[in-house]
Amino acid sequence: MTEHKLTVHQKQEVQHKGETTKPEKYFIPAVDIYETDKDVTVVAEMPGVAAAGIDVTLEDDVLTIQGCKTEGDPGAGKILLQEYETGNYQRRFTVGEAIDQDKIKATMEDGMLKVVLPKTEPARPRRIEVQTA
Amino acid sequence: MALIRFAQRPELWNPWSELERIRQGLDKLSLGYPDFKMPFGTNVFPALNIVEEEETVIVKAEIPGVRREDLEISLEGDALTIRGRREVRHEEEKVSFHRREIESGSFSRAVTLPVKINPDTVNARLENGILTVTLEKAAEMKPRRIAIETA
Numbered sequence: 001m002t003e004h005k006l007t008v009h010q011k012q013e014v015q016h017k018g019e020t021t022k023p024e025k026y027f028i029p030a031v032d033i034y035e036t037d038k039d040v041t042v043v044a045e046m047p048g049v050a051a052a053g054i055d056v057t058l059e060d061d062v063l064t065i066q067g068c069k070t071e072g073d074p075g076a077g078k079i080l081l082q083e084y085e086t087g088n089y090q091r092r093f094t095v096g097e098a099i100d101q102d103k104i105k106a107t108m109e110d111g112m113l114k115v116v117l118p119k120t121e122p123a124r125p126r127r128i129e130v131q132t133a
Numbered sequence: 134m135a136l137i138r139f140a141q142r143p144e145l146w147n148p149w150s151e152l153e154r155i156r157q158g159l160d161k162l163s164l165g166y167p168d169f170k171m172p173f174g175t176n177v178f179p180a181l182n183i184v185e186e187e188e189t190v191i192v193k194a195e196i197p198g199v200r201r202e203d204l205e206i207s208l209e210g211d212a213l214t215i216r217g218r219r220e221v222r223h224e225e226e227k228v229s230f231h232r233r234e235i236e237s238g239s240f241s242r243a244v245t246l247p248v249k250i251n252p253d254t255v256n257a258r259l260e261n262g263i264l265t266v267t268l269e270k271a272a273e274m275k276p277r278r279i280a281i282e283t284a
Contacts, residue, residue, distance in 0.1 A: 003218070003238055003239045004236065004237065004238035004239070005178070005238055005239065005240065006178035006179075006219065006236055006238040006239065006240040007176045007177070007178055008176040008177065008178050008179065008180045009176075010176075030234040030235050031232055031234055031235070032221065032223075032230070032232060032233055032234060032235045033230070033231040033232040034223065034228040034229060034230045034231060035228065035229050035230075035231060036227060036228050036229075037227075040231075041223075041228075043221070043235065045197040045198065045235055045262075046197065046262070047195040047196070047197040047261065047262035047263050048195070048261055048262065048263050049261060049262075050261050070261065076186075077184035077185050077186035077191065078184065078185045078186075079182070079183070079184055079185075080183040080184065080185050080190075080247060081181055081182060081183040081244075082182050082183075083180035083181050083182060084180035084181075084182060084195050108261075110197060110198055110199065110200060110259075110261070110262050111195075111196075111197030111198065111261045111262015111263065112197050112198045112262065
């Protein structure tokens with residue numbers, strides 16, 4: 001079986017965001033989202049973003065992941081080839097499941113952000129004993 | 134294979150010249166459509182940015198999710214080759230995917246550098262999913278200041 005060859009996907013700019021005062025671009029990162037019994041995990045591609053530049057918020061079931069690039073603009077060199085643009089990343093999702101906000105964990109590795117959103121424990125069926133006087 | 138088109142003949146001999154003219158016009162039109170062209174170069178992974186500075190050439194590639202051990206960089210003459218693979222591994226079992234946009238696979242890309250470089254001082258760094266290869270130009274390619282003598 002021949003292995004899948006990776007291709008470059010052009011970065012798409014975020015449309016809904018208001019214009020920024022600084023000439024910065026916000027791109028939509030590619031994501032994987034998967035669910036297990038216990039949690040929902042979001043993995044996002046954010047090359048050029050360090051752990052310090054990550055901002056993850058969950059507000060009213062809307063999860064916002066944002067990454068700010070750490071690198072400055074290139075110096076005074078002559079650009080020979082430019083195939084990708086640098087910029088910040090942002091993407092929003094509406095999360096359907098009930099999430100335990102206090103236990104959200106985010107890690108950054110090799111330019112990949114991973115956010116684990118643990119589901120709240122479902123109300124366990126409980127039997128109520130009737131007490132007799 | 135050398136193709137000789139009818140259009141290259143003198144016009145008097147060529148009954149097809151009008152058709153050829155229309156075809157060329159259509160070719161030009163299709164090139165003008167923004168959707169048909171990539172805004173930046175090719176779509177061979179990874180996307181590269183190359184900057185030439187006075188004494189160095191800096192090659193940068195966006196390769197999020199590629200581990201250091203899965204990456205191989207080689208230099209052959211003035212051709213720099215970046216080769217590797219990305220495996221998006223999920224440790225958890227029994228997952229159901231909501232979205233799957235990040236691909237796994239291998240890549241290989243070679244670029245020919247515009248200047249001669251010193252192969253002994255190549256430096257490669259992988260940080261936050263960005264590979265930066267710094268290549269020093271060969272001594273004879275570096276700019277040299279020439280002192281002006283006065284009489």
